[in-house]
Amino acid sequence: MSPEPDTRTAPLLLDAEWSRLAAGWASAAGMGVHEESTHMTLSMTRPSDGSDELEVRLTTSRRFLVAFMTNGRGLAPGELARGAAAANAWNTEQLTPTLSVWNVRGTRPHLGGVCTLPLSCRLSQEDFDAVASGWVDQAVTMFARCREVFRL
Known part of the structure; x- marks a missing residue:
């Protein structure tokens, strides 16, 4: 019996291919995508688990x-x-995402999480999907904790 061929995609340099990888992940996850020249905004809702809409x-x-x-x-x-206080507690106990209060001087500050990857890394589509999906799962947990513990 011969081994099955490797069906994984080839690793891509994140610096050159991040938007392609992100679009592939968003498409597979059924997220709404809005692309601009400098960034990509993805929106998703998980109504089955009662989570808030999440914007990435x-x-x-x-x-x-x-x-x-x-x-x-x-x-x-x-x-x-x-x-x-919620940001301080989360960041003391968890590594990612980093939680902070954004737009403090604006009309409506809000909580936000931040995750990063070095642009010099290489990832296959499958690896990128796993990392990005992990970020979303962690963010859902983070916002649930803010709701449950801090009533935010």
Whole structure:
């Protein structure tokens, strides 16, 4: 009996192919995609588990692919301290995503998580899908914890 041929895709350099990999992941996951020249915004909802809608914005910095994730829920003025406490607690116990309060000076601050990958890495589509899906799973857990523990 001969071994089955490897059906995995070849690894791609993230710097050159991040948008292609992200679009493939989004398509397979059934996410809405909005592409612009500098970033890609993906939206998803998991109504079966009662989770919030999750927005993932992918962009690059000089050395990293950066995923910003939010559930879009704005914090009321009286919730800012609880949001900071939730971020501190999450970041002390978990490595990813990094939770922070965004847009503090804007009209409506909100909680957001950040994950990164070095642009110099090579990933197959399957590997990228696994990493990005892991980010989403962790973000769903993070926002659920914010809701349950900190009432945010």
